[in-house]
Structure formats: C-alpha cells, structure tokens
Amino acid sequence: MHACLKRWPLLRVEVAEHSMLPALQPGDWLVAWRTRRVRPGQVVLAWHPARAGFLLVKRAVRRVDGGWWLASDNPAGGAADSSRFGPVPEEMIVGRVLARYWPFPPHPVPQVFIPNERP
Numbered sequence: 001m002h003a004c005l006k007r008w009p010l011l012r013v014e015v016a017e018h019s020m021l022p023a024l025q026p027g028d029w030l031v032a033w034r035t036r037r038v039r040p041g042q043v044v045l046a047w048h049p050a051r052a053g054f055l056l057v058k059r060a061v062r063r064v065d066g067g068w069w070l071a072s073d074n075p076a077g078g079a080a081d082s083s084r085f086g087p088v089p090e091e092m093i094v095g096r097v098l099a100r101y102w103p104f105p106p107h108p109v110p111q112v113f114i115p116n117e118r119p
Helices: none
Strands: 002-004 010-014 029-034 043-047 055-064 067-071 093-102
Touching: 010 093, 043 067
Parallel strands: none
Antiparallel strands: 002 010, 010 029, 029 093, 043 055, 043 093, 055 067
16 A cells, blocks of 8 residues: 555555455555544555554444454455454544545445444
8 A cells, every 4th residue: 555644634545455356456546534433334544553654445344342343355365454453443543535536537435334243
C-alpha cells in the first residue's frame, strides 16, 4: 500500500496487493475520509498492529473487545488480516474508503452485508 498521509481530511492510497480481490486490485487508487467512525461492511484503512508503518486496506467486519475485526475479501491471497493478528485497536483505524478513482471510470467501493458471527 502506497499512501499520501498528510493531515488533510481526504487521503489517497494505492492498492498494492491481492487481498481485496475482486473488489480492489493492485494498482487501484482510492480516496478515503480520515475518520475512526466506521460501520461493518465498509472498506477501511488501518495501521498493521504488528508492523509499524504498514497500512492495510481491509473490510470492517464487526466491533469486538479490543477494536475492529478486519477481514480480506480474498483470504486465499495469503492476506494479513484479523484472522492472523486479532482485532485492530480503534486508534489504529485511519479512515474509510469512499471510492476508487483510478483506473477510470471511478465507481464506489462495494459494501457488503456482514452477518454478526464470531470467528
């Protein structure tokens, strides 16, 4: 994940891996709103809890004790998500993805309904 992280309310990031296929592909550029207020089913940006400076793009599944459970849309891609490192503390959530703007034409990032299940 490449990111332009400044203090603007909007930020842009480039998807670098295959963990969010088919919704997001490597090379997709996203616009995100800097916030920690997210809901289940939304795609979010979060700092990796075990790798300093590594930004993740994951789907928020549910709020649990200790933060948010984040999941990859493509677990077969060997992705790092909460199934490997547990919940991500809320203070490590960077923002909510609003849209993909490249490649053109842009379209919203699809949201999915996540049933309220425990892992």
